[in-house]
Amino acid sequence: DCRKWHGQHGPMDIAPPLFQQMPEPLLDLKNECNEYDGFMTDSDNPTKQYGCYFVQQFRKPLNKSDPNSESIRASTWSAYLNGISRPNLQVLDSATVLKLVFDENEPTKCIGVAYEYKGQIYTAIARKEVILSAGVFDTPKLLQLSGVGPKEWLQPFDIKIVAENSQVGNNFVDKMASFMAFETYEQLPALPLSFRTFAWLSNSGLKESNRNWTDIQIFLYSVNPDISFDAPIIGYDPTLAYLQPRIPLITFLIYHTQPEASGTVKIQSLSPYDRPQIDHGWQNLSEYDRNNLQYIVNFVRNFTKNMQWGRKYVKQELFPGNRYGGSDILYRQLNLGSGYHPAGTCGLGKCTDNEARVLGIKNVRVADISLFPTQINVNPIGYHPAGTCGLGKCTDNEARVLGIKNVRVADISLFPTQINVNPTYILYSMCEKVADLIIQQHSQDR
Template identity: 25%
Template sequence: MLWQPLNLSEVCPAQTHVTACSSWGVMYLSLLVQLFGDSEDRRIQEQLRHHSHDTDRHDEQYDFIVVGAGSAGCVVANRLSANKHWKVLLLEAGMEQPDVTLVPALSTSLLGSNIDWKYSTEPDGKSCLARPGGRCSWPRGKVMGGSSSINSMVYVRGNKLDYDGWAALGNPGWSYKDVLPFFKKSEKNLNFEALNRKYHGVDGEQSVARFPYIDPSTLMMVEGLHEMGLPLLDYNAEQQLGVIQAQTFSQDGVRVSTNNAFIQPIRYKRKNLTVRVNSEAFKILIDEHNKAYGVKYIRNGKIYTAFANKEVILSGGSINTPKLLMLSGIGPKKHLSKLNIHVKQNLAVGENLQDHTSFLGIYMAMSNKTSTLVGREEIVEETKEYKQMKLKHGPMSSNGPVNVGIFLKSEPDLPAPDVQIGMHYSYLKDALAEPEVFDGTKIFPTCFYDSIYTRIQNLTPKSRGKLLLNATNPHGAPLIYANYFGDPTDMTPMIKVAQRILDIENTKAFKSRGVYIVKEHLPACRHFKWGSVEYFTCLLRQYTLTIYHPVGTCKMGPKWDRHAVVDPRLRVYGVSHLRVIDASIMPLIVRGNTNAATMMIAEKGAAFVIEEWLRD
């Protein structure tokens, strides 16, 4: 199956003037399909005459079944299949990873396409108010590599206090000292950070590097914030407070997903590893002794059964893992009983949902000499040239202004940063006139723009959401109650930093380049004074953004924690031979992007599995 991009006719309002919604947008997406719609794995399989499902048998025997080939599942499957005596099945609901995912500047072009689950939040009257139907979109990767194939690639581990906090909640073995070796195990750091071997690894499978092309606005942001007092540092090492050109999950101007790093190099060599794409697990098989012994999954309309002699491991992520558990009778008794699902184990599955949020509204306009916006013909030529390059370079080999890491404190006496600022590209005219439409149609390369906007995010939100099965169709998209700003104090750090960041336009870095903050109201907040607390509060509630970091829905915790779903070795309480290894186990969200932390969880979880089964 070819990659299919966002359907503009579904998301563009009838009378919109947003650039992406024009015939030019349709033409550009068609070009992307033509150039990058195919998949490296499909080409390899064709060459090897390899069939990913070369049997019509509807029952299969394995030692381990890993559900979900995403940021965690690819790592787990790699580590377990390294033992040639263990048969491993890796199931992925989505398709092979298409070539379009490899182009750094096309990261936002992937959202809303057929490799995105396209989830959305339920309206709550407190957030996402200017969005269609009061819902925020929640992209998740439905593809080999999962969300590591569609994210913005920034390599951030979080703060050491995050992991010490997990341990303090009754999770021995999860302190920063305990988890650091597992961060380093995966890491193949290709920049100067690699010299600091105390904090960085160089022998792992996962490439970590800066893009070969440095976007000019990221240099400006680093210089401007440094002028304002933020130190330049490696925020994945001793201290996190500071700013630097971000490292990314990439190498030589190409994305490196967990599929690229952990599965592609072994998939056609290890006979004991079976990978099934387009295969969605819908039930965990559990016997009368509450022992998991396999899964049922659907592929091309047919139902298959796979049996696990040792363990079933769920790595579907913070949305799909709790959904599968609840469909299988593991979850809140009251909720499952209402849906006539036989309850196997009453656990707080789907609760403790956390995410990092931000908002639209602080735009920085580029001058003629700093704008990177080019004509349509040049965008087409740059896109075609990137395709032809043997060694990737130039604007398309980077992710535009996203490539900067900024961590700061909203209050000076805090023990660690509580705010992260990300940058993103925009077309100023579109963004000011129709912000929610522009934000939902970012199909053009991130490296060409006439303005940028800040994504100021609270790293330590107090609000907790939950996830439920949809009573109308339990097998369909679950109901996501994000509960953004359920605790309104979550807005305070973002508003404080928003007001502080306005001073950046007075730095030499900004003035010398003629860049300034645009003090024009977004439509839904016209009735408030621009830059006031009330204005930023309005932006937060109306133009809410997810930063794509949902975690916590299968909380790790000690037995006495009534909200815990898994123990500190990631075993599901009350159901033997069943484990969860993905971002859903995080008891508290980390201070930063979640992909690196999810890979660490996968490394540590796989080590638990290996240790226990080798011992037995």
């Protein structure tokens, strides 16, 4: 199947997780998967998109001719940039793009970007196009600061409208993620938090009966007991950690991958150094979103209570607790309890001046979180945000921003909708497609 459905010569190498010896709990889990649509030997097989699987990773073999070669973690740097020397490529780090630059005689024609580097302002002039790859938050921010976006968002800052594009910063979508934590009878083999070994893909059936359309993703983690048991669990008080015993636990990371809710990313000042205002749009969840979250929670609870694996290894639920349902988890994280991020007791610009010097006395500055004049809002996101410059909405079908000339987008903000799985390899493929479109267009221009 791997040779049938996977390419053999691309720059990014994919491999299953490496085990010197598969831990017994994982082997037991694999053997019990028939109850959950069976085990998938290759999770990227398009003929079967649901079931249990070991999460594949980007890994680069040190010797491609040796099937047993050791491998290292692969990335876009190791795949695309390492060792490349080209006269048309210059990478400038620690530089900040400030805005797009437009032709004075043709106001919608982009001719380059202004950027700051080591305290100096420069302008980079494009011979053909400007490619925006600043990501789901900063790509729409740069467009809005440059006068491209919804008119009602830009007018309060007296930004000159270059092109009114209502989709810039709209349609912000992300997976809804939360955690469920369980105490186990014994310590299971600890896995690094970045090493999400075992996962489920499934369909709640609440919106789409086709089993290959999945809207649920669940990852299983095992946490080292040397870490305080409540530290990795949202909802527990880390300040009481010293009172708690070191107990073994597992954590399920649960994803609602196709939420109906969407939000916005919009500028909140004229400064390119300020973060944009991010609203997930999760304040009022739809019935489908609430029911899907509840379905996932019930799925995990049934697995830990009624399946042989759960009865063998799981002692009790720690978080959120049996009295809470699926949407309650999200509600508690968004609205209830201390987030353990107190701030503001020596607010910048109030208790102090704007350089953190305490007002009324000399030679005293504040340098801690009490400086924060307001609380910082953090949501339980799925870390796969997308959609703020959606293909076919904010851009045309070749990723060119509508309303202006010579600007394309090549990052995850192009995704017009959320996807059901981790987006990395799809994002790489999409950016390669955008590169092909650029080459194709300018080859024809010669």
